[in-house]
Amino acid sequence: MSQECILSGMLSVTGKKVLHMDRNPYYGGESASLTPLDLVFKHFGKEPPKGDDVYGRGRDWNVDIIPKFLMANGQLVQLLISTGVTRYLEFKSVEGSYVYKRDGKIHKVPADEKEALASSLMGMFEKRRFRKFLQFVQEFDENDPAKWQGVDPNAMPAYKLYEKFSLDENTQDVTGHALALYLNDKYMNNPCKELISRCKLYSDSLSRYGKSPYLYPLYGLGELPQGFARQVAIYGGTYMLDKPNLKIRYDEQGKVVGVEDDKGDMARCDVLVCDPTYVPEKCKSIGKVVRAICILDHPIPNTKDAPSVQIIIPQNQVNRKDDIYVCVVSNTHQVCPKGFYLAIVSTTVETSSPEQELKPGLDLLGPILEKFVSVSDLYEPDDDGKESRVFITKSYDATTHFETTCIDVLQTYRRITGENFDPSKIQRQSEDGCQQEQQEQ
Amino acid sequence: MAGRGGAQRPNGATQGKICQFKLVLLGESAVGKSSLVLRFVKGQFHEYQESTIGAAFLTQTVCLDDTTVKFEIWDTAGQERYHSLAPMYYRGAQAAIVVYDITSQDTFGRAKTWVKELQRQASPNIVIALAGNKADLANKRMVEYEEAQAYAEENSLLFMETSAKTAMNVNDIFLAIAKKLPKSDAGNANQQRQQGVRLNNEQTQPSESGCCK
Numbered sequence: 001m002s003q004e005c006i007l008s009g010m011l012s013v014t015g016k017k018v019l020h021m022d023r024n025p026y027y028g029g030e031s032a033s034l035t036p037l038d039l040v041f042k043h044f045g046k047e048p049p050k051g052d053d054v055y056g057r058g059r060d061w062n063v064d065i066i067p068k069f070l071m072a073n074g075q076l077v078q079l080l081i082s083t084g085v086t087r088y089l090e091f092k093s094v095e096g097s098y099v100y101k102r103d104g105k106i107h108k109v110p111a112d113e114k115e116a117l118a119s120s121l122m123g124m125f126e127k128r129r130f131r132k133f134l135q136f137v138q139e140f141d142e143n144d145p146a147k148w149q150g151v152d153p154n155a156m157p158a159y160k161l162y163e164k165f166s167l168d169e170n171t172q173d174v175t176g177h178a179l180a181l182y183l184n185d186k187y188m189n190n191p192c193k194e195l196i197s198r199c200k201l202y203s204d205s206l207s208r209y210g211k212s213p214y215l216y217p218l219y220g221l222g223e224l225p226q227g228f229a230r231q232v233a234i235y236g237g238t239y240m241l242d243k244p245n246l247k248i249r250y251d252e253q254g255k256v257v258g259v260e261d262d263k264g265d266m267a268r269c270d271v272l273v274c275d276p277t278y279v280p281e282k283c284k285s286i287g288k289v290v291r292a293i294c295i296l297d298h299p300i301p302n303t304k305d306a307p308s309v310q311i312i313i314p315q316n317q318v319n320r321k322d323d324i325y326v327c328v329v330s331n332t333h334q335v336c337p338k339g340f341y342l343a344i345v346s347t348t349v350e351t352s353s354p355e356q357e358l359k360p361g362l363d364l365l366g367p368i369l370e371k372f373v374s375v376s377d378l379y380e381p382d383d384d385g386k387e388s389r390v391f392i393t394k395s396y397d398a399t400t401h402f403e404t405t406c407i408d409v410l411q412t413y414r415r416i417t418g419e420n421f422d423p424s425k426i427q428r429q430s431e432d433g434c435q436q437e438q439q440e441q
Numbered sequence: 442m443a444g445r446g447g448a449q450r451p452n453g454a455t456q457g458k459i460c461q462f463k464l465v466l467l468g469e470s471a472v473g474k475s476s477l478v479l480r481f482v483k484g485q486f487h488e489y490q491e492s493t494i495g496a497a498f499l500t501q502t503v504c505l506d507d508t509t510v511k512f513e514i515w516d517t518a519g520q521e522r523y524h525s526l527a528p529m530y531y532r533g534a535q536a537a538i539v540v541y542d543i544t545s546q547d548t549f550g551r552a553k554t555w556v557k558e559l560q561r562q563a564s565p566n567i568v569i570a571l572a573g574n575k576a577d578l579a580n581k582r583m584v585e586y587e588e589a590q591a592y593a594e595e596n597s598l599l600f601m602e603t604s605a606k607t608a609m610n611v612n613d614i615f616l617a618i619a620k621k622l623p624k625s626d627a628g629n630a631n632q633q634r635q636q637g638v639r640l641n642n643e644q645t646q647p648s649e650s651g652c653c654k
Binding site for chain 1 (some may be wrong): 517518519520522523524525527528529530532560618637638640641
């Protein structure tokens with residue numbers, strides 16, 4: 001739903017009239033942050049603890065269902081800035097980014113050269129080679145072949161680039177999974193251009209706020225759809241929450257004509273944007289993700305008591321095909337009362353016992369007070385919307401950032417409007433009276 | 442009445458401290474929420490004010506002795522219409538004006554619901570004012586002054602009847618709120634708003650939206 005909220009925002013600031021309907025009584029669908037805590041228990045079909053306040057005040061909890069951070073220099077941040085939604089939000093930098101090694105230990109992903117030299121991740125000579133690689137990436141300019149050092153970014157596969165810098169398998173794992181944030185090793189044979197630009201995004205994001213390249217909104221991810229929703233409302237959009245049993249109506253040619261609610265009232269439209277759960281018949285399943293939301297009363301061991309971390313467990317290190325991710329946030333993000341921590345462990349499902357696949361991640365957490373496990377299907381549209389004018393976004397994948405989500409959003413925007421999103425076309429409202437935007441600071 | 446008294450406006454340099462507060466408006470559609478803000482912020486009134494669009498938030502300052510109180514005023518942008526106001530709206534609000542229309546008992550009933558909603562969702566220290574708007578239409582009055590006042594007293598709300606059209610009590614209600622808001626920088630809800638970073642194109646500094654810098 002968050003993609004739909006972002007799209008609503010983009011469409012309304014560029015002059016489209018938007019009606020937004022949601023079956024849930026809250027904004028954001030899967031990207032909502034559930035509050036109070038009782039709602040989390042109910043969401044996962046569990047009985048909330050009665051009477052006592054083992055978990056403090058229920059309304060102090062804002063629990064994400066999917067684990068995502070924002071890359072500080074990534075596309076979602078650009079969209080937040082260009083649409084003006086950032087004014088409703090505050091963020092905190094995630095304290096640490098860690099990577100798991102076969103030895104069962106987690107190691108800090110070095111944040112700068114000094115940390116890189118002191119890192120326990122690799123040996124001395126390897127560190128030097130790694131540094132050379134990072135320098136190459138940093139100085140790389142797609143438009144300046146003189147700086148390519150003989151690397152053709154469109155032809156040379158990623159593994160060859162590693163070979164060129166003589167990086168060992170371990171360093172390749174750290175680079176591909178903890179820096180370039182690939183979910184698996186399928187990228188190895190693809191042109192190295194993407195690997196380079198992903199590494200660049202990591203280091204550019206890192207240089208913006210310091211400790212890690214990730215940002216997280218205060219009060220949880222659910223603030224993002226709410227922020228976009230408010231922006232849409234300000235641009236004249238209408239919101240209806242808590243609309244169960246919506247029915248999509250089509251004409252004889254299969255083109256959408258409107259959406260009918262359970263009272264039989266019909267809202268007419270030329271274009272419908274929705275997530276796969278509203279049109280399962282127009283989607284196909286492309287896999288599953290398993291996620292475990294865990295309530296802890298302590299920070300993650302071996303992270304220097306960091307209030308927020310991301311840990312990446314590269315697939316090779318635990319003999320899998322897909323990485324396992326651990327995302328941790330806590331009271332400093334206003335998502336739970338003091339003394340508590342929220343960890344989400346997730347991965348792409350490979351076997352018939354998905355929860356078991358999370359074990360290497362769960363084992364890093366220490367004692368767990370409460371665990372909510374869910375398996376979600378990943379859907380992709382089977383209809384490009386050309387005929388039906390129904391534009392369907394993709395389910396959230398297993399990545400722990402919003403980059404793939406943003407690509408989906410930008411592509412969907414293009415499919416709907418036939419053009420790329422151009423922030424310079426945003427209609428700044430400056431008419432009489434209350435239509436004035438006044439932004440302070 | 443001319444709209445704003447000079448004494449409440451900072452003319453030129455201000456001495457003393459500046460406190461910033463988030464104030465949210467609540468109330469049924471068409472009771473005059475936006476009109477109250479427009480009167481307060483710009484001294485204007487439009488008979489046929491359209492449903493609110495375009496205002497992210499407006500700011501206006503009020504001077505109290507040595508303190509300048511700066512309101513960051515959030516309007517609902519119509520999100521109240523289908524009960525779709527997001528928790529974000531209440532988040533960090535230190536003050537609220539709940540508006541009803543004195544010519545409609547329904548809107549008064551809805552105002553009571555909003556007060557309950559604030560007591561449930563907003564910060565426990567929030568200062569709430571009840572505004573019986575459209576006081577210029579006294580000949581169509583359906584909500585008695587005494588009834589509303591008694592309700593306000595029971596719930597410890599500030600209360601005034603206002604008219605965005607004639608400007609009656611508009612500045613006064615904001616001023617009354619400003620007086621009631623805690624101006625010390627310790628221990629109030631502002632602290633929450635000082636810890637994050639805001640994103641912008643250039644570089645980012647810690648948010649400075651908190652009180653009394």
